[in-house]
Amino acid sequence: MAPQVPDRAQVVIIGGGVVGASIAYHLTELGWTDIALLERHTLTSGTTWHAAGLVGCLRATQNMTRLAAYTAELYDRLENEMGHPTGFRQTGSVSVADNPERLEELVRGAGMANCFGVDVDVIGPDELLDRWPLLNPEGILGGVWLPGDGQTSPIDTTMALAAVARENGARVIEGVSVERIRTADGRAVGVDTDHGPIDAEYVVVAAGMWSHQLGRDIGVNIPLAACEHFYLVTDGIPDLPSGLPVLRDTDNCTYVKEEAGRLMVGFFELVAKPFGTDGIPTDRPNMQFPFDWDHMAPVYEGICERIPMLAEVPLRLEFNGPESFTPDDRYLLGETPEVRNLFVATGFNSIGLQSAGGVGKVLADWIVDGKPPMDLWDVDIRRMQAFQANRRYLRDRSVEGLGLLYAMHWPFRQVETARGVRRSAVHDRLTGLGACHGESGGWERPNWFAPEGVDPVYEYSYGRQNWFEHSAAEHRACREGAALFDQSSLVKLLVQGPDAAEVLNRISSADVDTEPGTSVYTTWLNDRGGIEADLTVNRLDDERFLVVTAFSTQVKDADWIARHTPADATMTVTDVTSGWATLGVFGPEARRILSPLTDTDLGNEAFPFGTLQEIDLAYARSIAVRRTYMGELGWELYVPTEFAVGVFDALWESGAPEGLTLAGYHAMNSLRMEKAYRHWGDDIADEDTPLEAGLSWGVSWDKPGGFIGREALIAQREAGLTRRLVQFRLDDPEPLLYHDEPVFRDGRLVGRITSGMYGHTVGGALGMSYLGSEPDTPRPQVIEGTFEVGVNGERVPATASYRPFYDPDSERVRL
Secondary structure, X not given: OOOOOOOEEEEEEEOOOHHHHXXXXXXXXXXXXXXXXXXXXXXXXXXXXXXXXXXXXOOOOHHHHHHHHHHHHHHHHHHHOOOOOOOOEOOOEEEEEOOHHHHHHHHHXXXXXXXXXXXXXXXXXXXXXXXXXXOOOOOOOEEEEEOOOEEOOHHHHHHHHHHHHHHOOOEEEEOOOEEEEEEEOOEEXXXXXXXXXXXXXXXXXXXXXXXXXXXXOOOOOOOOEEEEEEEEEEOOOOOOOOOOXXXXXXXXXXXXXXEOOEEEEEEOOOOOOEEOOOOOOOOOOOOOOOOXXXXXXXXXXXXXXXXXXXXXXXXEEEEEEEEEEOOOOOOEEEEOOOOEXXXXXXXXXXXXXXXXXXXHHHHHHHHHHOOOOOOOHHHEHHHXXXXXXXXXHHHHHHHHHHHHOOOOOOOOOOOOOOOOOEEOOOHHHHHHOOEEEEEEOOEEEEEEEOOOOOOOOOOOOOOOOOOHHHHHHHHHHHHHOEEXXXXXXXXXXXXXXXXXXXXXXXXEOOOOOOOOOEEEEEEEEOOOOOEEEEEEEEEOOOOEEEEEEOHHHHHHHHHHHHHOOOOOOOOEEEEOHHHEEEEEEEOXXXXXXXXXXXOOOOOOOOOOOOEEEEEEEOOEEEEEEOOOOOOOOEEEEEEEHHHHHHHHHHHHHHHHHHOEEEOOHHHHHHHHHHOOOOOEXXXXXXOOOHHHHOOHHHOOOOOOOXXXXXXXXXXXXXXXXXXXXXXXXXXXXXXXXXXXXXXXXXXXXXXXXXXXXXEOOOOEEEEEEEEEOOOOOOHHHHOOOOEEEEEOOEEEEEEEEOOOOOOOOOOHHHO
C-alpha cells in the first residue's frame, strides 16, 4: 500500500531515527500536532538501529550535560510512566586509567562533573574490580564511577517516542524519500518527495549522514562525513554478572556493555575508516559492511589484555556500520543562517541516542518560540565555516575525529588532519621565525614561538607544557617592551549604507553612532539581555563601519546583523576578512617601535585610545585602531592582504633590533586573563548579561532609539543580581587552571572556572567564575569568605577580586 502523504504540514521532519522521533514527540507535547515525520525506509533504518545503546550523563559542558540528564529522565519516564517500553536501565558506568595522565584526566573530569551536578566518584583499583570483576588488575591505577549512566534499546526508544507523537496527532510516514527541500525568498517552504510535494512552514533536517547532501543541494552548509564504526558481540557467557556497568577503557579505545548475558565491545580507534566519500547510498536500509580485522586487530588485542575472558569467548556478531562525524566532534543544531525556518539536528558523532531527548526538547522550543531556550553555542550550526562543506576536508578530518572521542583530551591539543586550510599572508614568515601554529576554524594561528634550537612542536601534559616558558617570555615582552601579534583571523564585516548607523546602534548596547574615527567596544544582546556577541564597531566615515569580531563567530555575527536589519533598510554587509591582514603591536614601547614607519603622530593627544586613523605604514596604507586585548598601549593594524608581507618585513627589520618580540595566542590569552578581559563563549554567552559579567560600563542606557535587550537589563537592574562574574588567582604559584574547575567558598561548591590561564606578571594561575547570591546581597559581600579551587582533586586556596589583578585602573592602555 502506497504511503499517504499530506499536501501540507506545519512542520516536516526529515529522518525517522531517534532524533527525528524525539523532535516530533516534543513538538506535539508543546501543542503543535500538524507534524509530518518522513522516513525513506523504516524507522531507525539509518544508523539508529545499530547504536550501542549507551546513555551517558556527563558531557563536555554544563548545558550539554543538562540535556543528557534530561534524555535519561525521558527514557525512564516513557517506560515507567507512559507505558512505552524503551529498555532503559540505569546501570552506571566505570572508566579505567592505567597511566597517571589518563587518571588525571578522569579526576579533573570528576571535578567538572561536580560543577554540573553529576554524581561521580573517583575510585581506586579495588573498587573498580568490585564493580567490574572481569578486569585484569595489572597496571590499573584507578578510575571514576558514574552511577547515573545507563543503557537503552535504540529501536524500542525510537518506537516509543514515535508512538507518543502519533498519539498526540503527528503523522509518522515510512517509505517516503525527500528528494529536495523547497525554498522561496530565503525561507524553507516545504519538501519534494518521491510521492509528491509537501508544503510546510518549517523543515527540520534530522537525516544523519544524508543531511550533508540535502543541504548542499540548496546551498546550505551541513558539514559532516561518515565513518565506519565497529563493534563485537560475544556469545552467551556463563555466570556473567547481570547489570554490569558500562566500561570505558579509553586508552584501549574501547567501551563494553553487558546485555542479555553477552558482552558488546565497541571501538573508537585512533585512525578511522571513512565511508561514502563519493556519496552516501540512499537505497540501502540497515547498512552494514564486512568487519575489517586487519584494521581492528591491534585494538581488539589490547582490550583482550584488559579483559582476558574475551580472548576465549566465541563471537556471535562482528558488526561494522556507518555513523556521521562533524569536523569538531560536536553535533549540528539550530536554524541555518542561509535559509530561514530550516532547522537541523544532525551529525551526532556516535552520541545521537544519548543526546536525542534533550535535542528534541530544545529544538522544539526553538521552533515554537523563535529562539533557543538556553545557551547552545557548543552545537549551534552557525559555528561552522563555509569551507567546511568541502568534501575532501570532511573526509580527511573524519579519519581523526572518531578517534578523538576517546583520545586524551589534553589542554591545547591540536588536530593533526586537514591542516593548512587558512593561512594569513605572513604565515610563512612566522614559520621561518619559529612559530608553532595551532588550528582554529581552519586558520593556522601562531600559538607560541620556539627559540633557535627548539622544535616548534607541542609536548602535551596537564602540567607546564614545553612551550610554557617560551610563551612566558613573549608575555613579559609585551608587558615590558613591545610584542608583534598576527591577528589576521579577526573577522572584518564592512557594514555600509545610509541606514548603517541606525541599524548598528539598535543592535549594539553601546552608542556606536559616534564621530568617524571612533572605535567602540560593545555587546550585542538578545531580548533577554544575554550577550550574543562582544566585539568592536569602528566608524570609518558617516556611512561605513568596520565590525571586528572573532573567527569563531564569523557566521553567527553576520547572521545576527541580517536577522535584525529591517527589510526596508538601505544597508549592505560584506565580509572583507580575506582582504585585510591584521598585525598587532602592543607594549609600552609600541609607539617607539611604530613611529619610524609612519609620519602620523602616534602621541596620546593626537591618537588617543578608542580611536582609529588611516595612516601610512611602510609602503602601505593601513587602518590603525588603538585598542587592546592585552592590556597595554598598542594598535591593531589593518593592512590590505597584498601589502601585508611588506609591512611585516618592515616592522620586523626596524623593530627586532629595538626589542620587538614575536608573540602568539597563548601569550595573548595569559595577557588578557591578567586584565580580566572576557572571552565570548567561555566567560560570557547568551545566558549572561552585561550586569552579571561586569560589563555594564559599556551599556549606553539612554541613547536615542534604545537597543535590543534594554528592557530586560533595566528589569534585572531593578530586581537585583543573583550572580556576578569574579576573577580568581591561585595563592600557590604552581598549579594551572584551564576551565570547569570547581570553586568553593567556605568549603561549599559555589561555581566553576569559566576560563583559566597562567598570569606570568602576577605570578599565579588565573580564572573567572560566576558566584551566586541573593538579589539584595551587597556587592562586596559576594566575594567575602575563604575561597578554594579544585585542581586535580586537590583544593587550592584562591583570592577573589572584581578588579583585574594587573593594572586595575587601566592606566597602561592610555600611555
